[in-house]
Amino acid sequence: MKLINAILPFAALTSAFVIPDEQMAEKAFLNTKPKTFTDKLHGTVEKAWSSVESTVKHAASISENAFDAAINAASNTKAKIECHASMVKWDIEQWLESSSLASDVDLFDHPHHKPKHPHHGHDPHHDPHHKPNLTVYQLIAASKYTTKLAKLIDEFPELVIALNGTEANYTVFAPTDKAFEKIPHHGKKPPQELIQRLLQYHVSPEFYPAGRVLVSHTIPTSLAPESLGGDAQRLRVGIGLRGLAVNFYSRIVAINIFGTNGVIHGVDSLLLPPPPALKIIELLPGEFSTLQLALIKTGLLDTLDAAPHTGGTFFAPSNSAFQRLGPRANAFLFSKYGEKYLKALLQYHVVANQTLYSDAFYKAKDVDSKVVDDVDNQGGVPKGYFHVDLPTLLEEKSLSIDIARWGGFITMKINGFGSVAVQDGIASDGVIHVVSSLLLPPKTPGGAAWAGEEISVEDFKSRFGLDDEVPEL
Numbered sequence: 001m002k003l004i005n006a007i008l009p010f011a012a013l014t015s016a017f018v019i020p021d022e023q024m025a026e027k028a029f030l031n032t033k034p035k036t037f038t039d040k041l042h043g044t045v046e047k048a049w050s051s052v053e054s055t056v057k058h059a060a061s062i063s064e065n066a067f068d069a070a071i072n073a074a075s076n077t078k079a080k081i082e083c084h085a086s087m088v089k090w091d092i093e094q095w096l097e098s099s100s101l102a103s104d105v106d107l108f109d110h111p112h113h114k115p116k117h118p119h120h121g122h123d124p125h126h127d128p129h130h131k132p133n134l135t136v137y138q139l140i141a142a143s144k145y146t147t148k149l150a151k152l153i154d155e156f157p158e159l160v161i162a163l164n165g166t167e168a169n170y171t172v173f174a175p176t177d178k179a180f181e182k183i184p185h186h187g188k189k190p191p192q193e194l195i196q197r198l199l200q201y202h203v204s205p206e207f208y209p210a211g212r213v214l215v216s217h218t219i220p221t222s223l224a225p226e227s228l229g230g231d232a233q234r235l236r237v238g239i240g241l242r243g244l245a246v247n248f249y250s251r252i253v254a255i256n257i258f259g260t261n262g263v264i265h266g267v268d269s270l271l272l273p274p275p276p277a278l279k280i281i282e283l284l285p286g287e288f289s290t291l292q293l294a295l296i297k298t299g300l301l302d303t304l305d306a307a308p309h310t311g312g313t314f315f316a317p318s319n320s321a322f323q324r325l326g327p328r329a330n331a332f333l334f335s336k337y338g339e340k341y342l343k344a345l346l347q348y349h350v351v352a353n354q355t356l357y358s359d360a361f362y363k364a365k366d367v368d369s370k371v372v373d374d375v376d377n378q379g380g381v382p383k384g385y386f387h388v389d390l391p392t393l394l395e396e397k398s399l400s401i402d403i404a405r406w407g408g409f410i411t412m413k414i415n416g417f418g419s420v421a422v423q424d425g426i427a428s429d430g431v432i433h434v435v436s437s438l439l440l441p442p443k444t445p446g447g448a449a450w451a452g453e454e455i456s457v458e459d460f461k462s463r464f465g466l467d468d469e470v471p472e473l
Helices: 002-016 022-028 037-046 052-062 066-085 089-098 136-142 147-153 157-164 192-200 210-214 277-282 285-298 300-306 319-323 327-333 339-347 457-462
Strands: 170-175 218-220 234-240 243-246 250-259 262-267 312-317 350-352 383-391 398-406 409-414 418-427 430-435
Touching: 136 147, 136 157, 136 170, 136 250, 136 262, 147 157, 147 170, 147 192, 157 170, 157 192, 170 250, 210 243, 210 250, 234 418, 277 285, 277 300, 277 312, 277 418, 277 430, 285 300, 285 312, 285 319, 285 339, 300 339, 312 418, 327 339, 327 457
Parallel strands: 170 262, 312 430
Antiparallel strands: 218 234, 234 243, 243 250, 250 262, 312 350, 383 398, 398 409, 409 418, 418 430
């Protein structure tokens, strides 16, 4: 019970990180935006999570041809899902929130269709040694369960050429026709530019078969917005106690449909790009009302919103993180005497132009990016240790980040002490990591970090050493 009580405050938060960009949602879903954020959240989780058994049972319904091979891959993956589900805190948090709301909808209502038994005759599509002879585009175009997706792709000849080509081994998260049926059948068709962005967000230029998806937290897509400096907008993938999903709300219903130039995974909902980081903070007052108030009071909300940047990393303190400072320190920070310290505190939580996910790092443009994905040559399981010092908006103050990984389990430590409570909140202009304790600079370079206990005003001030006004951004 203690574990559940500790996790539940972050459960709604994990859902909110993957809510779609409002403009994208309004247009793609034909101006039927929910009235409140709660409506959005409930609408999201109602579409999410069915059991792994259901995934296995219905995967064969995706296609009568190559899509039937997904049944074997799903069966082989089931054991891995059960193993990793007990390890990945993020996904358990999401399941705790969604389990009471989600309904096990039969996405492929074909009561007379049963998967072929592996012992009843030879089926080449179930043969693991059967070599694919169709491209990922041809597989999508040939399947009667992805006709609407194929029709959209056909509107963009360059995308057709790419998905038929051999320049990359693509991964396509293909929405089924039933996914498109969730869109209301009225209103105007979205602009072509919007549809193109939507399709790009479903395609990764890298090869992610199910085994790699299972040990990944984020996956790069072909969508590369200017707000990320041309870097890839990433998807959040994860496994929970009830299934494998992309961005939490879109359930994967078929896996490992191999083509000559990539792999397809079927999903039951369209994937919509996320909003900016500051919008996510605004939409979650239950977790970030104190942070929102601090951003407004110091003027940083408008400054950060207007400041040109290409990506970024925001270590967002929750309401409980502020409470851990104690009443005196909070009273000081939110008084007129402590405003410059409050501003410095917030600046210390923001990294501009460098986007650090738990499994990928997009540096400034003059430095090569790095994937935090060191692979064990013996077992092929991503593992290892990664360290980076990130310069913050607070002049001459940086954050020391240590990332440790074993398979799908990733921990992030800050300044040797503070840990990231919720990782990889994808945003259109970077990433949010939620911290349950405020990040304070050590008193001396390389000195001991704040241990998270109640702090005196004098101790707090000594860590910043501000004699004059905090420099403007």
